[in-house]
Amino acid sequence: MKCSDTGALLDLLMDGALREDQLEALEAHARECPECAAQLEAARALSALMDELPPEVDVPLTAQAAWRGAVRDEAKARRTRRLTRWVSAVAAGAVLVVGVGATVLRQNARQARMSAVVQMADADAGTIENAYEAAANESAAFGAVMAGGAAGDAAVLEADGVSLSMAEPAETAAAPMQELRVKVDDVDAACDTICDLVSEYEGSTDAQRTDGGANLYVTLPGENLADFMSAIAHWEIEGEPAPAGAETASLLLVIHP
Amino acid sequence: MEVGVFVDEEKLIARAMRGDAAAFNELMAAHEKRMYAVALRMCANTEDAQDCLQEAMLRIYRGMDSFKGQASFATWVYRITMNTCLDELRRRKNRPNTSLDGLLEVGWSPQDPAASPEKRAVQGEMRAELARCMKELPEDMRAAVVLRDVEGYAYEEIAGILNINVGTVKSRISRAREKLREKIKARPELFDRKRV
Numbered sequence: 136m137k138c139s140d141t142g143a144l145l146d147l148l149m150d151g152a153l154r155e156d157q158l159e160a161l162e163a164h165a166r167e168c169p170e171c172a173a174q175l176e177a178a179r180a181l182s183a184l185m186d187e188l189p190p191e192v193d194v195p196l197t198a199q200a201a202w203r204g205a206v207r208d209e210a211k212a213r214r215t216r217r218l219t220r221w222v223s224a225v226a227a228g229a230v231l232v233v234g235v236g237a238t239v240l241r242q243n244a245r246q247a248r249m250s251a252v253v254q255m256a257d258a259d260a261g262t263i264e265n266a267y268e269a270a271a272n273e274s275a276a277f278g279a280v281m282a283g284g285a286a287g288d289a290a291v292l293e294a295d296g297v298s299l300s301m302a303e304p305a306e307t308a309a310a311p312m313q314e315l316r317v318k319v320d321d322v323d324a325a326c327d328t329i330c331d332l333v334s335e336y337e338g339s340t341d342a343q344r345t346d347g348g349a350n351l352y353v354t355l356p357g358e359n360l361a362d363f364m365s366a367i368a369h370w371e372i373e374g375e376p377a378p379a380g381a382e383t384a385s386l387l388l389v390i391h392p
Numbered sequence: 393m394e395v396g397v398f399v400d401e402e403k404l405i406a407r408a409m410r411g412d413a414a415a416f417n418e419l420m421a422a423h424e425k426r427m428y429a430v431a432l433r434m435c436a437n438t439e440d441a442q443d444c445l446q447e448a449m450l451r452i453y454r455g456m457d458s459f460k461g462q463a464s465f466a467t468w469v470y471r472i473t474m475n476t477c478l479d480e481l482r483r484r485k486n487r488p489n490t491s492l493d494g495l496l497e498v499g500w501s502p503q504d505p506a507a508s509p510e511k512r513a514v515q516g517e518m519r520a521e522l523a524r525c526m527k528e529l530p531e532d533m534r535a536a537v538v539l540r541d542v543e544g545y546a547y548e549e550i551a552g553i554l555n556i557n558v559g560t561v562k563s564r565i566s567r568a569r570e571k572l573r574e575k576i577k578a579r580p581e582l583f584d585r586k587r588v
Contacts, residue, residue: 145573146566149541173580176575180583184522185541187515191425192432198442199424202449203417210413321414328412341523369403 136164141171145178149185166202171184214327312385318371322348322390329353329367329388336363348391360384405465409456416453423466426543427473433538434477436527446571448476467552474535474553481531521582525575533568540565 136144147153153161165172206236319325326342326349333340338355355363360376376386401422407415420427427448431441451472461470471564507515526534527531532554539550540561547565 142566142570146569149569173577174573176580177576177583178569180518180576181522181569181572183542184518186520188542190429190543192429194424194445195442198428198445201442202446205446205450205454206416207413209450210411210416213411228515251575301522324412324414328407328410331410369407 136160136166138164140164140169141174145174148175148178151180154200168388173297188229202314210324210327214323266331312387313376314387314389315372315376316389316391317367318373319390322392325370325390326351329390332363333367336366338363345389348389351387351388353386354386357381357384401465405456405459408453410579411456412567413453416456419535420449420452420469423469427469430470430473430538430543431477433526433542434521435476435480440480442476444480447472447480448490451476463552467549470539470553474539478531478535518583521575521579522572525574527570528575529568529571533571536546536561536564537568537572541569 141161141164142155144157147157148161161171164174297391317325318328329351330340330342332356333353336355336358336359338353340351340354343350343352353363364376376384398464404415404419408419424445428441429443431444431448432438435441435444452469455472459465463471526538529537535554538552539545539553540547545553547561549557550561554561
């Protein structure tokens with residue numbers, strides 16, 4: 136064995152891959168070569184020190200709270216951005232959108248009424264508040280809208296660039312609204328996830344905050360109901376939706392902790 | 393690992409990809425301690441290590457929908473963690489050296505409850521010196537040797553985490569160990585194993 140072999144053998148030693156015969160050769164050479172003997176001793180000391188270091192270290196509670204809080208803030212900001220984009224898209228697509236407080240008018244296809252989604256968008260409250268103010272100023276029309284309007288009439292309110300219009304929805308075959316109670320750990324996160332899922336399954340959601348929870352009024356194409364129910368099956372759900380068959384499925388998801 | 397664990401992780405990943413913060417927190421609970429250990433050994437400072445942990449968590453959360461599954465989730469997580477640490481180290485290259493006091497905690501100097509006070513003092517001294525030696529290594533060598541000799545990853549796993557080939561991993565580790573041995577040789581009285 137030569138001194139130039141020492142480095143490679145010491146790497147095998149540190150990897151725990153040194154064979155017995157290789158170790159004997161290394162030690163025999165170290166007895167003859169003080170430099171390699173010092174290298175061998177240093178390698179053993181280094182190996183012992185490294186072995187004592189734990190591969191995992193408990194994260195201090197303050198650091199845990201810090202990163203979880205940062206992620207939570209990021210999630211909230213993401214929901215706000217998404218809601219703002221959704222509100223803008225809906226407004227542009229001529230559906231009634233008013234943002235104040237937590238009042239919701241529920242869509243009922245049979246009675247041909249429009250539902251209004253009312254949520255405060257933190258990042259873009261201006262747009263939504265302006266829309267509400269404008270709608271409130273048009274009180275007669277807004278009142279008609281709130282009452283369901285004259286059947287068959289379309290009311291259009293133009294205000295601050297937000298186009299609010301509504302028309303009696305076409306009669307479609309729909310199942311009666313089914314109420315399901317959904318138990319979750321985090322109401323906000325669950326509502327966000329469910330809204331995304333409904334959107335994926337080509338449905339629409341109206342949301343209403345309740346004390347500690349939320350009511351989500353979900354409308355879906357009937358053919359997507361089963362897949363949607365599978366996607367939310369990981370939560371504890373009381374109640375069963377009506378079997379698929381209707382063209383449109385209507386659900387009231389009562390989200391509670 | 394049991395199949396059930398993979399299925400649970402897959403479900404959490406799917407939910408986290410949709411922005412579910414609760415699912416993300418649960419998913420990362422399995423990786424948090426190791427991520428922090430890597431950050432500690434790379435940053436040589438508890439404050440910076442905690443900053444890196446938070447930044448890495450945010451990068452992972454933001455990037456969840458870009459996780460395509462070509463590598464294992466763990467490999468992807470530790471790649472982001474290591475890149476976050478390397479970015480921080482490069483960013484503070486021009487800052488004055490920070491104190492190593494924060495390292496003399498459990499991460500670098502785990503206390504052996506069975507050891508005598510004298511032995512713990514000797515061990516602590518050795519480990520503090522090792523921490524200083526590690527801090528003097530170039531970052532790419534430090535990353536490789538931390539992942540191998542402290543975290544216990546295989547060479548192929550390290551290649552995946554650092555996004556380099558296995559030959560380069562082995563070369564960096566070999567050079568890092570050589571530099572560390574030289575520093576240990578220079579202080580034989582400190583690292584004499586008979587003292588412990």
